[in-house]
Structures are given as C-alpha cells and as structure tokens.
Amino acid sequence: MPAPDSPSEIAASSVHIPFSFELFPPRSAAAAHTLWDTIQQLAAVGPEFMSVTYGANGSSRESSLEVLRYILDETSVHPLAHLTCVGSSHFEANRLVREFLDAGITSFLALRGDPPSGAVESDHFLGDLGSASELVQLIHRVQTERAQYATLASRSASGGGAIPSSRQKVRVAVAAFPNGHPRSKRSNQDVDTLLAKQVSGATIAITQLFFHAEDYLGFLEDTRAAGVTIPILPGLMPATTPARLERILELTGERRPEELSRRLHASESSDEQVAIGVEHAVSLCLEILAGGAPGLHLYTFNQHRAALSVLDGVGLIAGPTSPESSNLKESA
Ligand code: FAD
Numbered sequence: 001m002p003a004p005d006s007p008s009e010i011a012a013s014s015v016h017i018p019f020s021f022e023l024f025p026p027r028s029a030a031a032a033h034t035l036w037d038t039i040q041q042l043a044a045v046g047p048e049f050m051s052v053t054y055g056a057n058g059s060s061r062e063s064s065l066e067v068l069r070y071i072l073d074e075t076s077v078h079p080l081a082h083l084t085c086v087g088s089s090h091f092e093a094n095r096l097v098r099e100f101l102d103a104g105i106t107s108f109l110a111l112r113g114d115p116p117s118g119a120v121e122s123d124h125f126l127g128d129l130g131s132a133s134e135l136v137q138l139i140h141r142v143q144t145e146r147a148q149y150a151t152l153a154s155r156s157a158s159g160g161g162a163i164p165s166s167r168q169k170v171r172v173a174v175a176a177f178p179n180g181h182p183r184s185k186r187s188n189q190d191v192d193t194l195l196a197k198q199v200s201g202a203t204i205a206i207t208q209l210f211f212h213a214e215d216y217l218g219f220l221e222d223t224r225a226a227g228v229t230i231p232i233l234p235g236l237m238p239a240t241t242p243a244r245l246e247r248i249l250e251l252t253g254e255r256r257p258e259e260l261s262r263r264l265h266a267s268e269s270s271d272e273q274v275a276i277g278v279e280h281a282v283s284l285c286l287e288i289l290a291g292g293a294p295g296l297h298l299y300t301f302n303q304h305r306a307a308l309s310v311l312d313g314v315g316l317i318a319g320p321t322s323p324e325s326s327n328l329k330e331s332a
Contacts, residue, residue, distance in 0.1 A: 007315030025063035084113025
C-alpha cells in the first residue's frame with residue numbers, strides 16, 4: 001500500500017505514524033512551572049515518547065532527571081533520557097547509567113557530547129569513552145549486569161527463575177547527521193558511524209534537524225545501502241521567528257532554507273511568522289513521510305503550540321491548535 005502523502009489521506013488512513021517530542025530541562029523555577037503544563041499538553045496527543053536533553057558535561061543531570069521523573073509519574077508517555085559521555089571516566093559513566101536505570105528510565109539517547117568550548121582535540125577532552133558507540137555498549141552492559149544481579153537475588157529468595165534478556169528491556173537511540181557532523185572528515189563518515197552504532201546495539205536513530213527533504217531522504221538511501229536497518233527518525237523543528245532560524249543555522253551549520261528565511265525576515269507580525277514556520281515544517285514532514293520516514297520527532301524548545309500545529313497540519317492529530325487561532329507568541 002503506498003504511503004499516504006496529504007494531510008487528509010494521512011488523517012483518513014489506518015497507517016500508524018508515530019511522533020515524539022524533545023524537551024530540555026528548565027533553567028528556573030518559573031520555567032519549570034510552565035514546562036509541566038507544556039508536557040501535559042504534549043502528552044495529551046499521545047506521542048510515542050518524550051526525550052529530555054542532557055546538559056554539556058553533565059551540567060543538567062539533576063534537572064534532566066527531574067523532568068524525566070515527571071514524565072514517568074505524571075503522564076502515560078514513555079520518557080527517553082539523552083546521556084553524554086564526553087569527559088567521563090568508565091566509573092562515572094557506569095554510575096550515571098545506573099542512576100537513570102534506578103530512576104526507572106529504560107530508554108536512552110546515547111551521545112558522545114561536545115568538548116567544552118575552547119577545547120581542541122589535543123586537550124584529550126573525550127575521557128574514557130571516545131564515541132557514542134561505546135556508550136551504547138556500556139548502557140547494554142550495565143543493564144545486563146543489573147538484570148543478572150536481580151535474577152540472582154530473586155533466585156536466592158525463591159529458588160528459581162530465568163535470566164531475562166536485557167536487550168529487550170532497554171531501548172538505546174543514537175544521533176544521526178544527514179548533512180554530516182561538523183567534525184566529519186569525509187562524506188560517508190556519518191553513514192559508517194551510524195552503522196557502527198547499530199552494531200554496538202542501537203535500536204533507533206534520531207537525526208540532527210534539517211530543512212531540506214532531499215538531505216534526509218538521500219541519507220536514508222545511503223544508510224540503507226550500507227546496511228543500516230534501524231529506523232532513522234527525522235528530527236524537525238518549526239522555525240517560527242527569524243532569530244530562531246539564525247540561531248539554529250549557527251549552531252548546526254545546516255544549509256539555509258532560502259525561501260523560509262526570506263519570508264520570515266520579510267514578516268513583522270509574530271503570528272504570521274509562526275504560520276510561515278509551521279507551513280514550512282508541515283510541507284517538509286509530508287515530503288519525508290511520503291519518502292519513507294518512519295515517524296516524526298519534533299524539537300519543541302519547550303513550547304507546545306507550534307509542535308502541535310505541525311502535527312495538526314500533517315493530519316496526525318485533530319486539534320484546534322492552528323497558528324491563526326491560537327495567537328502564538330513564541331520567542332526565539
Ligand atoms: P559520535 O557518534 O561519537 O560522533 C559523531 C560524528 O562525528 C560521527 O560522524 C563521527 O564520525 C564524527 N566525529 C566524532 N568525533 C570526531 C573527531 N574527533 N574527528 C572527526 N570526526 C569525528 N549534545 C548534548 O550535549 N546533549 C544532548 O542532549 C544532545 N542531544 C542531541 C540530540 C540529537 C538528536 C543530536 C543529533 C545531537 C545531540 N547532541 C547533544 C549533540 C551531540 O552530542 C554532538 O553532535 C556531538 O558532537 C556528537 O555526538 P554523537 O553522539 O553523534 O557522537
């Protein structure tokens with residue numbers, strides 16, 4: 001059956017298209033209060049999971065865990081924890097994974113992370129784990145040890161029981177870069193890196209955001225040809241202000257979406273800018289879904305309206321949230 005490729009076809013179709021959201025830990029008590037409401041609004045539309053970012057070098061360990069616990073305790077949505085390993089010893093990384101597993105988190109996005117600003121390769125910033133692949137392996141290893149320990153403990157208490165398969169229990173996602181990681185040295189390095197992450201035990205990949213459908217679809221084709229079989233979830237973000245678009249382009253080094261950029265900069269109405277950003281994101285989503293994307297992962301910037309408007313526009317949720325009707329005032 002061909003994939004539905006218009007919002008009405010998607011809304012009418014029985015094909016299940018999963019979607020998910022990314023959040024970051026709040027930076028103040030006031031922001032936390034707003035975030036709980038945002039999480040509830042996002043949870044209400046039934047995402048597959050909500051992921052929570054992890055500050056560079058562990059700076060947000062406590063606050064990331066707090067958000068993950070909130071999702072776990074106060075919603076029926078599956079929380080997914082980003083973890084980075086840059087600068088950590090084996091012991092520290094091991095302890096970190098245990099802490100999150102103890103909190104009930106069983107899904108991770110294993111990342112290498114970035115060096116502290118100003119550090120260069122010769123600073124040996126990496127620590128004991130040199131890549132995300134090693135963190136994927138570590139997460140599986142820690143979970144296996146825990147499962148065996150738990151089984152031994154229950155055997156000594158009850159006298160029986162099989163060792164459960166740890167890989168069925170934890171889900172480990174990894175990052176993928178359709179336009180190449182800024183540090184990549186050759187064009188197919190990111191395809192090879194993703195294959196290595198799959199071999200290490202990654203079960204799904206989430207991409208860096210992008211603005212051109214052909215970038216993602218071309219990467220999908222290259223990775224499939226190289227033997228990558230795990231789902232590659234596209235990471236998308238509606239750029240709803242010119243300032244946000246500029247900031248994203250600066251952070252990611254992605255190719256400028258000329259038409260979107262021109263329209264955002266030409267508009268002086270914030271409502272209109274939101275409508276422009278959502279419209280661009282909706283048509284990007286439709287194009288990549290028609291091209292074989294297995295779902296949609298939306299970077300929300302902790303704001304629910306634009307993300308929900310995109311899903312509404314694609315036909316994945318039926319909601320009153322549209323950029324025109326909701327009087328959006330989202331800042332960059
Ligand atoms: P790896 O897979 O180990 O490497 C990434 C790529 O860079 C590969 O292509 C690899 O070949 C290449 N590469 C790595 N090192 C070198 C090198 N020294 N020389 C040449 N090439 C090299 N960061 C955070 O701090 N917290 C987060 O919560 C977070 N969430 C993210 C979520 C997503 C979906 C994405 C895409 C990125 C996220 N990041 C986050 C950023 C990420 O940590 C950085 O992009 C980091 O530089 C690479 O991490 P990785 O896991 O992809 O590393």
